[in-house]
Amino acid sequence: MPELPEVETIRIALRQGGRNGPALRGRTILSARLLWEGSLAEPSPAEFLDRIRRQRFEDFTRRGKFIVAQLTRDTLLIHLRMSGDLRVEPACDEQGQSLAPAEHDRVVLYCDDNLRLAFNDTRKFGRMWLTSDPQRVLGRLGPEPLAEDFNAEEFYRRLQKKHRQLKPLLLDQNFLAGLGNIYTDEALHLAGIHPCQISDQLTSDQTRRLWQAIREVLQSGIRHNGASIDWVYRGGNFQNTFRVYGRAGKPCPVCGHPIERRLVGQRGTHFCPVCQPAVYNVSSEV
DNA sequence: CCTGAAACCTGTCTGC
DNA sequence: TGCAGACAGGTTTCAG
Numbered sequence: 001m002p003e004l005p006e007v008e009t010i011r012i013a014l015r016q017g018g019r020n021g022p023a024l025r026g027r028t029i030l031s032a033r034l035l036w037e038g039s040l041a042e043p044s045p046a047e048f049l050d051r052i053r054r055q056r057f058e059d060f061t062r063r064g065k066f067i068v069a070q071l072t073r074d075t076l077l078i079h080l081r082m083s084g085d086l087r088v089e090p091a092c093d094e095q096g097q098s099l100a101p102a103e104h105d106r107v108v109l110y111c112d113d114n115l116r117l118a119f120n121d122t123r124k125f126g127r128m129w130l131t132s133d134p135q136r137v138l139g140r141l142g143p144e145p146l147a148e149d150f151n152a153e154e155f156y157r158r159l160q161k162k163h164r165q166l167k168p169l170l171l172d173q174n175f176l177a178g179l180g181n182i183y184t185d186e187a188l189h190l191a192g193i194h195p196c197q198i199s200d201q202l203t204s205d206q207t208r209r210l211w212q213a214i215r216e217v218l219q220s221g222i223r224h225n226g227a228s229i230d231w232v233y234r235g236g237n238f239q240n241t242f243r244v245y246g247r248a249g250k251p252c253p254v255c256g257h258p259i260e261r262r263l264v265g266q267r268g269t270h271f272c273p274v275c276q277p278a279v280y281n282v283s284s285e286v
Numbered sequence: 287c288c289t290g291a292a293a294c295c296t297g298t299c300t301g302c
Numbered sequence: 303t304g305c306a307g308a309c310a311g312g313t314t315t316c317a318g
Contacts, residue, residue, distance in 0.1 A: 002311060002312090003312095065312080079312085079313085080311090081312045081313070082311055082312055082313095083310090083311080123310090123312095125312065126312095173313080180311055180312070181312085182311065183311095229310085268309080268310085
C-alpha cells in the first residue's frame with residue numbers, strides 16, 4: 001500500500017482523528033499485545049511490552065515512509081511496507097467486553113479512553129521499532145521531497161553524483177525518501193522522462209521538470225488521501241487519477257498511445273513510449 | 287559503485 | 303472447478 005501520501009494520510013488521522021478512527025495524540029498506552037513477534041524489529045518482545053507501558057503519544061510526524069510516534073520517553077517508528085495499516089478503535093464494546101483483534105492484526109496497543117491502536121499487516125513485512133535513538137534507524141534516508149529546502153538545484157547535484165537508471169534510483173530511499181512504485185511512474189510520466197534514463201545524463205531542464213513532477217504527484221496524492229489499491233488499502237481516491245500506473249495497454253492520457261509495461265530493476269514499470277522517449281545513447285551503439 | 291536475484295509473507299487474479 | 307504461475311504499494315542481503 002503505502003508510499004509517502006498514504007503514510008501521511010494515516011499520520012494526520014492519528015494526530016487529528018479521521019479516516020482510521022479517533023485521534024490517538026494525547027492517549028497513554030496501558031498495555032500492549034504482540035500477536036506476531038516478527039513485526040517487532042526492536043527491542044525484544046519482553047522489553048517492548050514492559051517499556052511501552054505508561055508512555056503517552058505526544059505527537060505523530062513522518063520521515064519518508066516511516067510514521068514517527070513521539071512517546072513520553074521513547075520514539076515508536078512504524079514502517080507499513082507492502083500491506084501494513086493502522087486502525088484506532090474502541091478496545092471494548094458498550095457492555096465492557098473486550099473486542100477480538102481483527103484478522104491479520106499483528107500488534108495492538110491498548111490506551112486510556114477505551115481506545116486501541118491496531119497494526120494490521122497481511123504480508124508480515126511491516127516493522128515497529130521502540131527506541132530512544134530514532135536516528136539510528138532513519139539516519140541514512142535521503143531528503144524529504146516536499147521539504148522547503150529540497151530544491152531543484154540540490155536534486156540536480158544528487159542526480160549528477162549517481163550513474164543509475166532513474167526508476168530504481170528514485171525508489172532508493174537513501175537517495176530520496178518517500179517515493180514508491182506508483183508515484184515514481186506517475187512522476188516520470190508527468191515529467192516526460194523515460195524510466196531507464198541515466199541519472200547523470202539528465203539536463204538541468206529535465207531535472208527541474210522531474211523535481212516539479214515529483215512534488216506535484218505527491219501533493220496530489222495527499223490531497224486525495226492517498227490511493228486505494230485492491231484489498232490492501234481503504235481510503236483515498238488518488239487511483240482514479242492514475243496516468244500510467246496499472247494502465248498497461250490503455251491509452252496515454254496525453255497522446256493516446258498505448259501505455260507500455262516492462263520490468264525495470266525488477267519492478268513493474270508503466271510509461272508512454274511517445275511522451276517518455278528513450279534517449280539515444282552514443283556509447284551503447286547497436 | 288552498480289545490477290540482479292533471492293528472501294521475507296499472504297492473497298488475488300489469470301489462463302490452461 | 304482445479305491448479306499452477308504471475309503478480310502485488312517495500313526493503314535487505316548477498317553474489318558478481
